[in-house]
Amino acid sequence: MIASGRVSIYRGRLIELGLETAVLPNGATIELEIVRHPGGAVVLALDEADRVCLLRQYRHVAGDWIWELPAGVIEVGEDPLETAQRELREEAGLVATQWRELGTMLPSPGFCSEELFLYQAGDLSHVGADTQPDEQIEVHWHTLEQVKAMAVDGRIRDAKTLVALYRLG
Structure with missing residues (x-):
């Protein structure tokens, strides 16, 4: 796809909403x-x-408490692994010495450019959480079997968490 024009409608602290004219591989303009x-x-x-x-x-957007893995936005100049390490420390109060890439995912590629980098972390040490004022987070520990059951029965509805569990095997 070739973008032939872009107009920015809104730019916030996290996202930008725009209109783009694009030419698809079949030649159609959309x-x-x-x-x-x-x-x-x-x-x-x-x-x-x-x-x-x-x-x-x-x-707030879901209007509910959601079960999910620690995650966060990549800051300017930050490597995805650095983001993963920062978010694990801030949200769960943990540091890890073992890291394994689980690939990437595109949550909503039809309209959003967001790409998520998935990691498995091990050899954990507790250092204390440093959550942000806009975060209400409870840290829980469940066996892998319990978490997989939560995914199957619908208690886990968060897509990034479901994909990471699937990639783990």
């Missing part, structure tokens, strides 16, 4: 509403007993 997003990192942290660090976080 108008798109696109959300530009810096991307993020997601951490599936497993302790020595194969328990998963799972957050229960209030999400």
Whole structure:
């Protein structure tokens, strides 16, 4: 796809909303509403007993408490692994010495440029959380079997968490 024109409608602290005229591979010209997003990192942290660090976080947009993995937005100049390490420390109060890439995912590629980098973290140490004022987070530990059951029965509805669990195997 070739973008032939872009108009910015809104630019916030996190996203930009724009209109783009694009030429598709088949030659068709289309108008798109696109959300530009810096991307993020997601951490599936497993302790020595194969328990998963799972957050229960209030999400205003969903109007509910959501089960999800530690995750956050990539800051300017930050590597995705650095983002993963920062978010694990801030949200769960953990640092890890073992890291493994689980690939990437595109949550909503039809209208949003966001790409998420998925990681598995191990060899964990507790250092204390440093949550942001706009975050309401509870840290929980569940066995991998419990978390997979939560995914299957619908208690985990967060896409990035579901994909990371799937990639873990």
